[in-house]
Amino acid sequence: MIDVRDLKKSFGAQLVLDDVSFRIENGESVAIIGRSGGGKSVLLKHIIGLLQPDSGDVVIDGESIVAMNERQLLRVRRKFGMVFQGAALFDSMTVAENVAFGLRRHEHLTEAEIAKRVARTLDMVDLPGTEEKNPAELSGGMRKRVGLARAIIYEPQILLYDEPTTGLDPIVSDSIDKLIMRVRDHLKVTTVVVTHDMRTARRVGNRVMMLHERKLYANGTPEEIFASQDPVVRQFIDGVADPQENLF
Amino acid sequence: MNFFANQWFSDWLAGLGRITLLARESVASAFTFKFNRRDLLYQIYFIGIKSQSVVLVTGAFTGMVLAAQTYYQFHRVKMDTATLAVVSVSMCSELGPVLTALMVAGRVGASMAAEIGTMRVTEQIDALRTLATHPVDYLVVPRLLASNIALPLLTVEAMAMGIGAGYLVGVYLMGIDPTYLWDNMLKYSHDSDVQIGLIKSIVYGGIIALIGCYKGLTCGLGAQGVGRATTEAVVYASITILITNFFLTLTLEQLAVMLDL
Numbered sequence: 252m253i254d255v256r257d258l259k260k261s262f263g264a265q266l267v268l269d270d271v272s273f274r275i276e277n278g279e280s281v282a283i284i285g286r287s288g289g290g291k292s293v294l295l296k297h298i299i300g301l302l303q304p305d306s307g308d309v310v311i312d313g314e315s316i317v318a319m320n321e322r323q324l325l326r327v328r329r330k331f332g333m334v335f336q337g338a339a340l341f342d343s344m345t346v347a348e349n350v351a352f353g354l355r356r357h358e359h360l361t362e363a364e365i366a367k368r369v370a371r372t373l374d375m376v377d378l379p380g381t382e383e384k385n386p387a388e389l390s391g392g393m394r395k396r397v398g399l400a401r402a403i404i405y406e407p408q409i410l411l412y413d414e415p416t417t418g419l420d421p422i423v424s425d426s427i428d429k430l431i432m433r434v435r436d437h438l439k440v441t442t443v444v445v446t447h448d449m450r451t452a453r454r455v456g457n458r459v460m461m462l463h464e465r466k467l468y469a470n471g472t473p474e475e476i477f478a479s480q481d482p483v484v485r486q487f488i489d490g491v492a493d494p495q496e497n498l499f
Numbered sequence: 500m501n502f503f504a505n506q507w508f509s510d511w512l513a514g515l516g517r518i519t520l521l522a523r524e525s526v527a528s529a530f531t532f533k534f535n536r537r538d539l540l541y542q543i544y545f546i547g548i549k550s551q552s553v554v555l556v557t558g559a560f561t562g563m564v565l566a567a568q569t570y571y572q573f574h575r576v577k578m579d580t581a582t583l584a585v586v587s588v589s590m591c592s593e594l595g596p597v598l599t600a601l602m603v604a605g606r607v608g609a610s611m612a613a614e615i616g617t618m619r620v621t622e623q624i625d626a627l628r629t630l631a632t633h634p635v636d637y638l639v640v641p642r643l644l645a646s647n648i649a650l651p652l653l654t655v656e657a658m659a660m661g662i663g664a665g666y667l668v669g670v671y672l673m674g675i676d677p678t679y680l681w682d683n684m685l686k687y688s689h690d691s692d693v694q695i696g697l698i699k700s701i702v703y704g705g706i707i708a709l710i711g712c713y714k715g716l717t718c719g720l721g722a723q724g725v726g727r728a729t730t731e732a733v734v735y736a737s738i739t740i741l742i743t744n745f746f747l748t749l750t751l752e753q754l755a756v757m758l759d760l
Contacts, residue, residue, distance in 0.1 A: 401630070
């Protein structure tokens with residue numbers, strides 16, 4: 252279970268998150284939506300302890316992670332898998348070495364067992380036979396899939412996705428959405444997806460939360476959020492720019 | 500003006516504090532063997548084997564220049580046969596360790612900062628952390644240990660090349676009697692000169708790796724951040740080596756006298 256309490260974070264003078272609180276139960280699938288630069292990725296990084304808040308608390312399975320040092324956090328992070336916006340693959344390694352990274356570091360398996368697990372996981376993300384390729388040879392969608400394979404190979408309890416479909420064409424985005432749903436249902440993991448892609452939010456989330464102006468603005472089922480008549484929620488879902496707003 | 504001086508000084512102190520914490524974390528990690536031995540071997544190969552040409556050329560030409568310059572000065576007072584003794588003592592206790600360290604700082608320190616800095620800006624270090632791997636265990640410790648192992652070996656090579664090249668210049672270019680040249684070198688060179696050089700090289704290995712890794716881990720965002728981190732790694736490591744060399748020379752020479760080495 253993920254419990255975020257009164258989270259505040261600022262970078263220099265810029266306040267990014269202001270008193271954000273929510274709770275995600277085990278097995279839930281939550282989409283966090285909001286405008287670009289609105290603090291969604293910052294929030295996600297707080298959940299896994301990559302960033303420390305100015306105040307507030309993040310509790311994972313009853314354990315507060317805010318006061319933990321980096322070594323104590325390593326133990327908690329074994330429960331997590333995270334897929335980065337730019338995939339963040341290790342570019343000095345092959346696809347197989349990337350995917351096997353967590354296994355090699357934390358589990359005592361033979362090379363044959365590792366190779367078998369890597370092949371099975373790559374198969375699950377629809378990339379069979381790509382073991383020996385380098386990350387530079389892969390397309391954006393393939394890199395995201397390898398990032399997902401690396402995150403799920405040791406079967407984490409919680410999966411975090413940071414903008415999984417950003418920069419991908421609609422067809423590849425659709426296949427990534429389906430993959431997220433397949434992994435969610437197959438591994439029964441708690442899933443948190445940060446996105447500003449409305450189609451992804453509607454499909455992968457059992458619940459949708461919206462961040463707006465540094466606060467948690469809306470929280471409900473996809474049906475409730477997408478049927479909302481609140482002008483802020485409506486404007487974001489419909490993707491309508493405010494004529495008064497100076498965007499450039 | 501005063502404000503900027505205070506700001507610079509407090510930033511400098513904060514940086515010194517952070518690099519000390521990094522050193523402490525790295526030493527603690529090294530003693531608990533959390534690093535991967537394959538990574539250590541690769542780093543020894545990268546720092547040691549790949550630096551061969553740079554170190555051999557530096558050692559040889561430094562020894563040759565030193566021999567020629569010493570000969571021209573000593574020849575006036577008829578002390579030609581002491582030429583190689585000067586080359587030997589200088590190469591072992593000062594020039595060997597310092598020049599090797601400066602060359603390695605340029606080649607390896609820059610590469611460490613650039614590689615780790617690029618990993619930072621492409622979120623690969625965050626990815627390491629999400630995969631329950633401490634960046635110090637995975638990135639810093641193998642580089643630090645490899646530098647500590649490779650630098651003394653490279654320094655010994657530079658010393659040997661310098662003395663050998665100095666001998667060739669003295670005998671074949673300057674026409675000094677080889678027997679007296681060699682005998683005087685043995686007479687005036689001591690074990691302590693080599694020991695001091697080796698101790699220095701271990702310290703410089705630590706300086707190069709720690710500053711290179713620190714600059715990479717804390718580099719600013721984007722290509723400009725990586726570029727700046729790379730330059731700063733080389734400049735700071737070189738300056739630190741030169742300043743440290745003065746204090747190490749004072750301390751180690753005093754120690755050698757006290758212990759009668």
